[in-house]
Amino acid sequence: MTSVDFSHKAVEMVDVVKKFGDFTANDRISLTVHRGEVHALLGENGAGKTTLMNCLYGLYHPTEGTIRINGETVVISDPNAAIRHGIGMVHQHFKLVEPFTVAENIVLGREPVKALGVLDLAEAERRVAEISDRYGLRVDPQAKIEDISVGSQQRVEILKALYRGAEILILDEPTAVLTPGEIKELIAIVRNLTREGKSIIIITHKLHEIKQVADFCTIIRRGVFIDRVEVAAVTEQELASKMVGRDVSFSVPKQEAQRGAVALTVDNLEVLDNRGIAAVDGLDLELHYGEILGIAGVDGNGQSELVEALMGLRPPAAGRIMLAGHDISGETPRRIIGRHMCAIHEDRQKRGLVLEFDIAENLILESYQSSPFSARGVLNHKEIYRFSDRCVETFDIRPRQSALVAKALSGGNQQKVIIAREVSKNPDILIASQPTRGLDVGAIEYVHKALVEQRDNGKAVLLISFELEEILTVADRIAVIFEGKIIGVLDSADADENKVGLLMAGGTQ
Amino acid sequence: MSTPGNSLKDKFLQGALSITLMSILFGFLLGGIILLVTGFNPLEAYGVILKGIFSRPKYVSYVIIYSTPLIITGLSVAFALRTGLFNIGAEGQYIMGALAAAAAGYYLKLPIVLHVFAAVGLAVLAAGVWGGLAGWFKARFGVNEVISTIMLNWTALYISNWATTIPSFGRQGTGKTYAVQGTAQIDILGQWKRTPEGIAFLREHPMLWDVLKSPVNLGFVFALVLAFLVWYILNKTTLGYELRAVGYNPHAAEAGGISVKRSIVVSMAISGALAGAAGAFQVLGVSHRIATLAIMEGYGFDGIAVSLIGNNSGPGCVFAGLLFGALKYGGSKIQDVMGAPTEVINIMIGIIIFFVAMPKLIRMILTWKQRRRLN
Numbered sequence: 080m081t082s083v084d085f086s087h088k089a090v091e092m093v094d095v096v097k098k099f100g101d102f103t104a105n106d107r108i109s110l111t112v113h114r115g116e117v118h119a120l121l122g123e124n125g126a127g128k129t130t131l132m133n134c135l136y137g138l139y140h141p142t143e144g145t146i147r148i149n150g151e152t153v154v155i156s157d158p159n160a161a162i163r164h165g166i167g168m169v170h171q172h173f174k175l176v177e178p179f180t181v182a183e184n185i186v187l188g189r190e191p192v193k194a195l196g197v198l199d200l201a202e203a204e205r206r207v208a209e210i211s212d213r214y215g216l217r218v219d220p221q222a223k224i225e226d227i228s229v230g231s232q233q234r235v236e237i238l239k240a241l242y243r244g245a246e247i248l249i250l251d252e253p254t255a256v257l258t259p260g261e262i263k264e265l266i267a268i269v270r271n272l273t274r275e276g277k278s279i280i281i282i283t284h285k286l287h288e289i290k291q292v293a294d295f296c297t298i299i300r301r302g303v304f305i306d307r308v309e310v311a312a313v314t315e316q317e318l319a320s321k322m323v324g325r326d327v328s329f330s331v332p333k334q335e336a337q338r339g340a341v342a343l344t345v346d347n348l349e350v351l352d353n354r355g356i357a358a359v360d361g362l363d364l365e366l367h368y369g370e371i372l373g374i375a376g377v378d379g380n381g382q383s384e385l386v387e388a389l390m391g392l393r394p395p396a397a398g399r400i401m402l403a404g405h406d407i408s409g410e411t412p413r414r415i416i417g418r419h420m421c422a423i424h425e426d427r428q429k430r431g432l433v434l435e436f437d438i439a440e441n442l443i444l445e446s447y448q449s450s451p452f453s454a455r456g457v458l459n460h461k462e463i464y465r466f467s468d469r470c471v472e473t474f475d476i477r478p479r480q481s482a483l484v485a486k487a488l489s490g491g492n493q494q495k496v497i498i499a500r501e502v503s504k505n506p507d508i509l510i511a512s513q514p515t516r517g518l519d520v521g522a523i524e525y526v527h528k529a530l531v532e533q534r535d536n537g538k539a540v541l542l543i544s545f546e547l548e549e550i551l552t553v554a555d556r557i558a559v560i561f562e563g564k565i566i567g568v569l570d571s572a573d574a575d576e577n578k579v580g581l582l583m584a585g586g587t588q
Numbered sequence: 589m590s591t592p593g594n595s596l597k598d599k600f601l602q603g604a605l606s607i608t609l610m611s612i613l614f615g616f617l618l619g620g621i622i623l624l625v626t627g628f629n630p631l632e633a634y635g636v637i638l639k640g641i642f643s644r645p646k647y648v649s650y651v652i653i654y655s656t657p658l659i660i661t662g663l664s665v666a667f668a669l670r671t672g673l674f675n676i677g678a679e680g681q682y683i684m685g686a687l688a689a690a691a692a693g694y695y696l697k698l699p700i701v702l703h704v705f706a707a708v709g710l711a712v713l714a715a716g717v718w719g720g721l722a723g724w725f726k727a728r729f730g731v732n733e734v735i736s737t738i739m740l741n742w743t744a745l746y747i748s749n750w751a752t753t754i755p756s757f758g759r760q761g762t763g764k765t766y767a768v769q770g771t772a773q774i775d776i777l778g779q780w781k782r783t784p785e786g787i788a789f790l791r792e793h794p795m796l797w798d799v800l801k802s803p804v805n806l807g808f809v810f811a812l813v814l815a816f817l818v819w820y821i822l823n824k825t826t827l828g829y830e831l832r833a834v835g836y837n838p839h840a841a842e843a844g845g846i847s848v849k850r851s852i853v854v855s856m857a858i859s860g861a862l863a864g865a866a867g868a869f870q871v872l873g874v875s876h877r878i879a880t881l882a883i884m885e886g887y888g889f890d891g892i893a894v895s896l897i898g899n900n901s902g903p904g905c906v907f908a909g910l911l912f913g914a915l916k917y918g919g920s921k922i923q924d925v926m927g928a929p930t931e932v933i934n935i936m937i938g939i940i941i942f943f944v945a946m947p948k949l950i951r952m953i954l955t956w957k958q959r960r961r962l963n
């Protein structure tokens with residue numbers, strides 16, 4: 080990482096304060112980024128990282144403090160002003176026009192035109208190809224956004240910023256939606272960009288990525304500046320404790336699994352995806368009581384369809400799902416939940432929560448129709464809120480307000496609401512799909528402990544994750560899914576990153 | 589992130605109520621400008637409207653009579669909207685309800701009270717099926733409810749028009765059906781006020797007489813009961829919980845074990861039943877018959893506006909319906925008194941809805957002064 084030019088400060092934010100009413104989101108935070116530097120902005124969910132970057136990008140106006148770009152004090156009134164100052168931002172949720180092509184999206188707002196204002200598409204594609212070559216960002220200018228992978232969409236967002244002349248690039252949680260392979264590509268791209276003299280700010284809470292890619296790191300906690308460190312000089316452990324404010328354990332404390340009888344058998348299961356292609360294609364699986372079975376695999380190998388079929392949300396095309404002697408394939412979600420199998424779904428805002436409902440209403444989503452929450456079709460709000468207050472306390476949901484809408488909670492606390500709901504149902508089988516996606520280390524620790532507790536109580540847990548590290552630390556047995564089949568099952572004692580990684584890529588043992 | 593604030597003023601600035609009130613104010617302001625441009629004194633016109641609403645007991649009772657069907661169709665649209673469904677079909681469901689009530693009121697031979705219940709019951713059933721049909725199309729075949737209800741509106745209109753031509757039901761050559769029997773009518777003192785004793789009594793009591801000159805009926809009372817019921821079902825029952833969950837996020841509702849398809853059908857059926865009740869009360873309390881219609885009367889479509897202005901809530905629909913009824917009734921008078929176009933009233937209603945649908949603009953205007961002070 081030799082591309083840092085210490086003589087040139089690209090961004091200087093000095094004592095920036097941002098208040099929302101009485102709430103101080105950023106309290107005198109300073110940040111310096113040099114030309115050619117990759118700078119990580121580290122903090123837990125809700126620490127104020129995105130707020131700070133929105134101030135830099137002109138989406139918010141700082142209440143106090145100074146911003147200097149290339150040594151010159153500036154007022155960034157809106158994103159257009161930010162772009163004029165060479166600042167580009169790639170948001171966590173992409174802002175692309177799905178039915179448009181890659182080239183059309185990139186030039187949008189600054190289209191090359193022929194006479195009479197006619198869009199010069201050939202010229203647009205030529206320019207896109209030119210910058211994409213220059214920075215090594217492979218895209219097909221003629222492909223439609225809706226047809227390309229998430230990783231490619233992200234490259235389009237980066238190209239969009241570069242096309243507008245960005246010298247300083249802000250990436251908000253860039254790896255949250257990427258597969259391991261795509262993450263590697265992104266890291267290579269970031270290196271390339273810094274060699275070209277660009278400065279990159281990455282908002283993240285993933286420590287190993289910081290270690291891999293960043294030169295310097297600014298850590299903030301609850302809106303307050305904690306430290307600025309040279310990444311090479313610190314360990315992940317040190318970064319974590321600076322971020323959370325206490326020591327964090329990465330390993331999950333657990334005893335030997337007491338493996339019991341078979342809880343769930345999946346037999347030659349076939350499930351079609353939305354396009355009618357067999358996403359799960361002859362899958363066999365056996366889950367026992369008292370164990371955590373991890374399903375490792377790259378995104379898009381049938382994991383989502385498997386979980387949907389198990390929970391009755393997608394009818395299987397063939398095969399059997401046996402639970403306690405019954406074939407439950409094709410049963411309704413309510414019946415399956417009634418058989419004591421519950422799920423933490425991968426997309427908490429889509430499948431997990433009704434964001435407009437308050438915490439209490441979300442906590443009864445699977446049990447509102449039964450006592451004590453209702454009788455003869457009439458809800459008992461007193462019991463509902465009493466139950467909710469108890470859950471909020473037991474599962475440490477913050478803030479402790481049962482009547483707060485789920486929308487207002489941080490990602491980690493939203494996940495706690497879901498875990499509280501599923502665990503308090505005391506299911507025999509718990510399916511956890513991507514339960515820690517987008518969570519910070521503190522919350523991840525919490526989720527893992529909850530899963531191990533279920534197991535220790537003799538319950539069966541099925542953990543589906545794209546993060547190999549998570550599977551390796553939490554699961555007792557590891558099944559690898561590839562193209563809709565389980566292509567290998569290992570005991571976690573014999574498994575390591577290489578063995579599982581090889582299987583994940585479709586190799587054989 | 590918005591400014592957290594707990595003071596009454598902050599709540600007002602952010603709340604839905606203030607947006608509605610501001611929208612109404614803008615409606616009146618812009619309506620006044622239009623009057624001014626067309627050469628009429630807006631203050632005089634508003635004076636005429638206010639007088640036309642409040643100056644006589646008869647006027648007030650007419651406002652209530654005008655409002656009743658609008659409140660109920662407003663509830664119908666609001667109920668569906670809370671489940672995430674846009675019921676454009678309140679119009680057709682209203683027609684089916686009116687037809688069923690007119691037929692039941694004319695053909696059935698039942699004692700007083702019971703006859704009303706039977707007629708309303710059948711109307712609610714017919715309209716509920718009509719609404720539920722659109723829900724079923726959506727649940728079973730994925731047909732968008734906006735499309736299917738528009739088609740069902742026309743179907744209902746032509747069924748109703750055909751019914752008025754049935755020889756035993758429609759009076760030949762009038763384009764109207766026979767009146768419902770007295771046992772099915774819900775007019776207040778409807779029979780008595782035409783008897784000699786009634787007329788003699790009312791001569792002594794001019795206030796009451798004035799009110800009874802209008803077709804006052806029990807429909808408004810039923811509308812209030814329905815508004816309460818809608819609020820109760822949505823907020824206090826498991827059914828309402830299911831419907832709201834599906835309305836906000838069908839994916840999570842499904843994962844939680846709620847049948848999304850069933851919820852869609854049930855919601856549309858209840859929404860239809862409500863619109864049908866509006867038609868029934870109108871027939872049993874005001875018109876006593878149905879007529880061949882060249883175009884739709886618009887009660888169902890007005891219900892969409894009432895629901896929007898009333899923020900899709902039970903109590904909100906009552907107030908919005910009353911406002912709407914008052915403007916329609918009082919507004920019609922500027923034509924007689926001043927020769928001003930009554931269309932101004934429709935423009936005003938349009939403007940109010942326009943602003944209600946743009947809460948951001950209102951919020952910007954409301955907070956504009958505040959911000960200027962801060963900067």
